Amino acid sequence: MDLRFGDSKPTDDERAAVDGLLGPPGSSWEGADRSDADLRWARGGRAARDRRDLLLPGLHAINDRIGWISEGALDYLCRRLTVPPAEAYGVATFYALFSVRPRPATVLHVCTDLACAAAGAGGLCAGAEERLGPGSGVSVQRSPCLGLCERAPAALAVKAGDPVRTAVAAPATVRDAVLAASAPDSAPEEPSAAAAVPQCGDPSLTLLRRVGVVDPASLDDYRAHGGYTALRRAFALGPAGVIREVTDSGLAGRGGAAFPTGRKWQATAAQPDRPHYLVCNADESEPGTFKDRVLMEGDPYALVEAMTVAAYATGAHKGYLYLRGEYPRAQRRLEHALAQARARGFLGEDVLGTGYAFDIEIRRGAGAYICGEETALFNSIEGYRGEPRSKPPFPVEKGLFGKPTVENNVETLVNVLPILTMGAPAYAAIGTGASTGPKLFCVSGSVARPGVYELPFGATLGELLELAGVRAGLRAVLLGGAAGGFVRADELDIPLTFEGTREAGTTLGSGVVMAFDGTVPLPRLLLRIAEFFRDESCGQCVPCRVGTVRQEEALHRIAERSGAAAAGDVALLREVGRTMRDASICGLGQTAWNAVESAIDRLGAYE
Incomplete structure (x- = not known):
């Protein structure tokens, strides 16, 4: 692709997709028909550059309408936003859900990650590829985790158009996957979110108590089951009081780092630089993780309320909900919840008549595990490649758009609601002294x-595991x-x-x-983990970029060898793993060796 503005023209559909997001172009500088006035001065350049953060939504708009991003479409979007085409090309090629090469309008993503691989995803892929061969109008793509692990093996069909249509088949047979791809509107309806909660209806639940009990589309039903009680108490306590409650509760981040939430909120609230931003990280892409999806699908208003509480406590008036691109049903549920909350005064210029202004915007990810790292997520929202930033400065000082930002994942935020309704001491009494709630x-x-x-x-x-019914062996x-x-x-x-x-x-x-029982081949499982990290490395730092490739190569060689020959590659794996852990910029490279190391040391994987 030519990385300069060229002569390629967008089709009418491509132009309509971009204009539907950005509005009609104001001058020929933005792609409108040329006029004499446009030859005298450039207008709107600064304002267009301020909209750089709309690059990712613009790429989604084109990809959703057409199924891929052509040179003409990318060129037009770049003119509208005054983004250099080389930079936009770098962004478009960063994400797995986009394509800059022609492909069929329908794409069937078949998960080949850990849970699905163990459930027969290989056979599902082969069968789907055989049934949907050339000429079918469907592209079959082997995909990393789709966040549907409780219904493995899983497939997601996306049919481009206006509007884009999606269908999920999980657990999928070859027939189910082909039907979802061939006729998304005729595919069987997905099970409710409650189907993913075996404890559904248990009155002792705290975070999941409304899933399967409350209509996720009804704001009134949510309020009838305690909804917005926490926000009203937050307004009564004031921002400092809310932060004190969260701090006293001992709540630690649920995304993996376990950083104290109260300390993060306090550090953000204390920053004099304005504005402050709130970002909800709903891009759970860790293979095997799907809890945030269940919360968003089954109790979307809880997340909206929790984000409002967090924003009020930290002095933010704008929130971004960064949502996995592979979660179409969660997107629909959240968009409906946000619209209802705005219409009823729970979001907007005057939340609950208190004079506090706050609103939430959904930003869709596009298939990049690295965007689960907070600073990579900020870059993604801002319209850049989702690569991590060096720290310090930390996000509480300079985060999204260079401003103080608090970032939490869905589960962490939803925990704030019971903290405020039951009080910090009662919440802290749940669990242990160091791990509360x-x-x-x-x-x-x-x-x-x-x-x-x-x-x-x-x-x-x-x-x-006893609750889940672990199988023999x-x-x-x-x-x-x-x-x-x-x-x-x-x-x-x-x-x-x-x-x-x-x-x-x-x-x-x-x-x-x-x-995993004895029927799952452990070496193949480890190789899939290595493939995952190789694919998902952003390539910014050498230890991760090179190390993940070397790790996969060594595991391939070990699978073909034994004895002393394999021992040499195990030693190499340890050296590469230590280097990645010590020298990588972010958590992806630092943890890419963990599972392989534990399988060698604790399970004797290659003995």
Whole structure:
């Protein structure tokens, strides 16, 4: 593709897709028909540059309408936003859901990650590719985790058009996947979010108590079940009072880093630079993670309320909800919830008549695991490649658009509601002294009842697997997803707390618990993890860019060798792994070796 403005012209549909987002062009500088006035001066350049953050939504608009992004379409979008085509091309090619080469209007994404691979995704892919061959009008793509691990194997069909149509097949047979791709409107309706919650209806639940009980489309039903009680108490306490409650509760981030939420909020609120921003990280892309999807689909108003509380406490008036591009149903539910909240005065210029102004904008991701890292997420929203930034400065000082920003994931934010309704002491009494409150766990793999489980911190791994109905012949459990670590089947007494897993030499991560029995080939599983990190590395830093490739190459060689020959590659793996852990810029490279190391040391994977 020519990386300068060229002579390629957008089609009428491509132009309509961009204009539908940005409005009609104001001058020939933006792509309108040329006039004499335009030859005298350039108008609107500064204003257009201020809209750089609309690059990602613009790429989505084109990709949704056409199915791919042509040179003419990209050129037109660049003119509208005054973005250099080389930079826009770099952004468009960064994301897995976009294509800058012609492809059919319908794409069938078939998950080949850990849970789906163990459930037969390889056969599903082969069958779909055979049935949907050349001439079918469908492109079959092998995809990383789609966040549907409780219904593995999974497939997502996306049919471009106005509007774009999607269909999910999970658990999918070849017939289901072909039907979803061929006729998305005729595909079977997805199970409700409650189907992913085996404890649904249990009155002792805190975070999941409304999922499957409340109509996710009804604001009145949400309010009838305690909705917006927390926000009213927040207004009564004031920003400092809310932060004090969250701090006293001991709430730690649920995304994996476990940073104290109250400290993060306090640090952001104290910054004199304005404006402040709130970002909800709903881009859960860790293989095996789907809890945030279940919350957003089953209780969307809770997230809207929690974001409003967090913004009020930290002095933000604009919030961004960065949502996984592979979650179309969550997007529809949240868009409806936001519209209802605005119409009823729960969002907007005067929230609940208090004079506080706050609104939320959804920004869709486009298939990049690295955007789960907070600074990479900021770059993505701003219209740049989703590459992590060096820290310091930290986001609480200079985050989104260079302003103080608080970033939390969905589960962390939703925990704020019970903190305010029951009070910090009561919340802190749940769990343990160092890991307070309830925790959501995503259980999948070799269990009878996969799904999202809510337990107080301190329950053991064995107790959780007993609830899920672990199958006979358990060989290993992966905690924390691809970035986590394996434990043996005789280590089920590990307490599920931040400190308990740390003492056991593993990690809790975001709450992924994947069980594997003896039918799952461990070397193939490790190779898939290595492939995942190689694909998802942004390539910005050498240790990760090179190390993830070398790790995969070594695992390929080990699979073909044994004895002394394999021992040399294991030693190389350790050296590469240590280098990635010590020298990578962000958590992706720092954790890319964890699962392989634990499989070698705890499971004897290559003995």
